[in-house]
Amino acid sequence: MTRDLLMIGGAGAAAAVVVGALHIAFLPLKITGNTVTRSTSVSVPDEEALRAPINQIVFSDRPYDPDFDVGAMGMTGPMADQIYAQIWIDVSEEPMVLDVPDFGDRYFVMPVIDRWNRVNGYIGSRATGGAGGRFALVPEGWDGTLPPGVERVTIRTDQVNILFRVFISGPDDFAEADALRRRTALYPLSEAGR
Numbered sequence: 001m002t003r004d005l006l007m008i009g010g011a012g013a014a015a016a017v018v019v020g021a022l023h024i025a026f027l028p029l030k031i032t033g034n035t036v037t038r039s040t041s042v043s044v045p046d047e048e049a050l051r052a053p054i055n056q057i058v059f060s061d062r063p064y065d066p067d068f069d070v071g072a073m074g075m076t077g078p079m080a081d082q083i084y085a086q087i088w089i090d091v092s093e094e095p096m097v098l099d100v101p102d103f104g105d106r107y108f109v110m111p112v113i114d115r116w117n118r119v120n121g122y123i124g125s126r127a128t129g130g131a132g133g134r135f136a137l138v139p140e141g142w143d144g145t146l147p148p149g150v151e152r153v154t155i156r157t158d159q160v161n162i163l164f165r166v167f168i169s170g171p172d173d174f175a176e177a178d179a180l181r182r183r184t185a186l187y188p189l190s191e192a193g194r
Contacts, residue, residue, distance in 0.1 A: 039161075040088050050086050055096060057164075057186055059085040063174050083177055085164035087186060091139050092158040097150060097192050098123065100132040101183035107167035108181070112137065115157040123153070123162075136189055147192050 038051070045052035045059075052058035063083050089096050100110070100123060109124035122128070123135055134150045139158060146152055164184070168177045 039086065050084060052086065052088070054088050054090045054159075055186060055188075057085055057087045057184060059083075059178065059182060063168060063171050081167060081169070082165040083168055083174060083181070085166075085181060085184070087162040087164065088159060089137055089162065089186065090159045091137055091155065093188075095136045095138040095142060095144070095189040097187055097189055098135045098137065098162075099183075099185040099187075100128075100135065101180060102132045103130045103166070103180060105130060106177065106180065108165065110162045110164045112153055112155060113161045113163075114155055115159055118156065120155045120160060121153045134192075136192075138189075144189070146189075150192060 040052065040054050042049075042051045042053060045056055047059055047061035050058055050060055060083055087098075089098075098110075103125065107125045108130075109122065109126070111119050112121045112123070114120050123133075128135075128151075134147075135153050136146050136150045137153050137155055137160065138144070138146075140154055140156055142154075164181070166177050166181050168174055
């Protein structure tokens with residue numbers, strides 16, 4: 001196709017095709033980069049807008065209702081039977097450990113999504129069980145040692161996003177589910193033994 005464009009429209013037409021293809025190929029990184037900036041450009045967690053600095057967890061301050069500003073949260077369709085938390089994690093300096101409490105029979109899911117918008121793993125009721133655990137998010141190629149009882153989750157980019165969702169049976173269930181999910185902790189691997 002490029003050769004045909006060179007013959008018909010010259011180098012300019014071929015260059016336009018290449019630039020267009022590169023734009024499409026790298027669009028996920030651009031969109032994710034904009035989302036990271038929008039979601040982390042705060043100095044402290046903002047529970048209403050669901051924004052927090054890198055490597056900090058932010059929990060929604062209430063269950064979904066019609067007054068939710070989903071645009072500010074960066075969501076397209078929140079569910080009324082789930083409460084949300086968001087975490088942007090950067091492992092460029094060292095792996096990060098996610099401590100997840102025992103959720104018992106309560107459904108929760110934490111998809112680990114990289115900068116290319118690929119799912120790198122799941123932590124949650126279906127994938128890892130309701131018992132919770134300790135999960136180290138480590139970059140590909142990292143060859144360090146994890147403490148006993150810490151499960152490895154290999155990620156393919158230095159930054160990942162977790163949109164943490166917990167099922168609630170209705171607004172009256174929010175307080176109990178909120179207290180449980182707030183026991184989730186994120187910290188550098190170097191602090192895992194403390």
